[in-house]
Amino acid sequence: MPLLSVDGLSVAFPGHAAVREASFSLAAGETLALVGESGCGKSVTAFSVMRLLPPNARVVSGRILLEGADLLALSESEMREVRGAQVSLIQQEPMTSLNPVLSIGLQIAEVIRRHEKLSRKAARARAVELLDLVSIPDAHRRIDDYPHNLSGGMRQRVMIAMAVACRPKLLIADEPTTALDVTTQAQVLDLLDDLRHRLGMAVLLITHDLGVVAQWADRIAVMYAGRIVEQAGIEPFFAAPLHPYSRGLLGARVDVDADEHYSTHRLTEIPGNVGSAAGQAGCSFAPRCPVAQPACRQAVPPLVGLGDERAVACPVTVSSHSSPLLGGEAR
Amino acid sequence: MSVQAEQPVVVPARTDTSGRAASRRRRRLRAFLRNPTFIAGAGILAVFVLLALFAGLLFPGDPQDMVGQPLLWPGQDAEFPLGTDSLGRDVLAQLVYGTRASLLVGVASAAIGLAIGMAVGSLAGFFGGWVDTVLTRLIELFQTTPTFILVIVIVAIAEPSMPMIALAIGLASWPTVARLVRAQFRSLRESDFVMAARSLGYSRLRIIVQEILPNALPPVIVAASVMIANAILTEAGLSFLNMRDPNVVSWGGMIGDGRDQLRTAWFLTALPGATIALAVLSLNLVGDGLNEILNPRTEP
Secondary structure, three states, X not given: OOOEEEEEEEEEEOOEEEEEEEEEEEOOOOXXXXXXXXXXXXXXXXXXXXXXXXXOOEEEEEEXXXXXXXXXXXXXXXXXXXXXXXXXXXXXXXXXXXXXXXXXXXXXXXXHHHHOOXXXXXXXXXXXXXXXXXXXXXXXXXXOOOHHHOOHHHHHHHHHHHHHOOOOOEEEEEOOOOOOOHHHHHXXXXXXXXXXXXXXXXXXXXXXXXXXXXXXXXXXXXXEOOEEEEEEEHHHHHHOOOOHHHHHXXXXXXXXXXXXXXXXXXXXXXOOOHHHHOOOOOOOOHHHOOOOOHHHHOOOOOOEEEEOOEEEOOHHHHHHHOOHHHHOOOO | OHHHHHOOOOOOOOOOHHHHHHHHHHHHHHHHHOOHHHHHHHHHHHHHHHHHHOHHHHOOOOOXXXXXXXXXXXXXXXXXXXXXXXXXXXXXXXXXXXXXXXXHHHHHHHHHHHHHHHHHHHHHHHHOHHHHHHHHHHHHHHHHOOHHHHHHHHHHHOOOOHHHHHHHHHHHHHHHHHHHHHHHHHHHOOOHHHHHHHHOOOOHHHHHHHHHHHHHHHHHHHHHHHHHHHHHHHXXXXXHOOOOOOXXXXXXXXXXXXXXXXXXXXXXXXXXXXXXXXXXXXXXXXXXXXXXXXXXXXXX
């Protein structure tokens, strides 16, 4: 049984659907990257798992199973026992995610005391250990610092310490490094990866940075306009992305190994924008798709499994995939 | 804020955590001491507080006792430096005892107003929706009623005792705080650290009390000092209109009593009037100073 299994999740805001029929699963200890451009529904998907959607958003259909138990069926107070203890969230903005008037030690200790019966003193000792765990130097001295004493990378480490304080089974990281500079970014992702192995938790990594995905994820799910259009293991995905959108995304990268630079090579781009398909039937990528066929505009293509944990929602790709042309990819 | 964060944070090396906490406290204390407005206000206020505390030691006996010749001018008799009123009561003793009444009423009514205002404001701001609609209407209902008239009505219905007067002023002054707290909560409830708190499984009550409220406090603290000043003024107004506790000396009451001798012994109204002005001024100075100190934009 997978640790987390999201089944046919649809989330709607008044007047528009943010997530449509999204299904994916996450095994214990695994890192799944949820990739897509801004507004494609990846954060909404993540917040649905935490049941922390904005008040005007509504889960229309679907199930979210954590170890077989449907999170959507829990009462609010039962859900509070899950948050922070079994599923944790790391947000984008470390600068504003810590309470500015409380010391970091207190904030970490409070999380522990919220979910476990521990004395103030024991919780504080655990907080020092946690700061140590997330590689904050001089943890016993830093513990009484306030968030404004810390840099962005340090604050994100504190956020991670709070998130893993109660050893959650699943950590949702919503673009955890977008607000950090590149060197700090790598350190924080290394830390997350290290903690994942040491604490045996699964990570749902939400990002739009394919470089991050290639280095730190086990599997990838590509979202486009609220739908998951491709799922694959990392190596097969980067070797041969199947969905035209995935191919476009990878094509739009600068290949440093091939001595490319954005100042010397014009980047390939995907024509049009996400809004192109608004209000149209069929595949929402069809208006921008180089291989679109008339049938694509008729019905929404289902996500078709191709074996080896690989699935793609594109009939054109599926039909050519079964032909020997791409057959070498299917192991 | 983000620009500042990219810079390495220089923290002086200390040997133990208590030393660091102490240095932080010292830094905050220095911020208060650097602010002349705050120092001036707090200095005057401290004198009033000391006078109120030690009134019994400075002037043993009842300040309403007739102790000397009536209508002695200030300086006329060394025993009564600020003179006596038409009944031969010591003006200085009355002023000092009046400090007690004024400060008590001011602090008590501000506390009542703050409690109601923070409760209503935080509930309205945090929950939004129909809770907000109902509570905002309630706030508006109270705010459209003239404060002074409302206080008079409440005191007129009940008996004019000190606790009742404090309660009445508190009941009339909470809408300002409620609106302030509501606005703070509306912006803070969307902040990332509140989302983080929710994602860690904290209950709503805890988020309101421990996460949002401390962050919403600075403007409320500033408002509180002005509320105390307003309460003192309102109490003085009530006493002037003779809606007062007859057994307690108050500055407003002294002005009311001295009104008949306004042309012959004007000091009977001028002295308590100046005292009220000074007390209100000191509280406003404290408020202004706190505003500068607690304003995050003016932090170094």
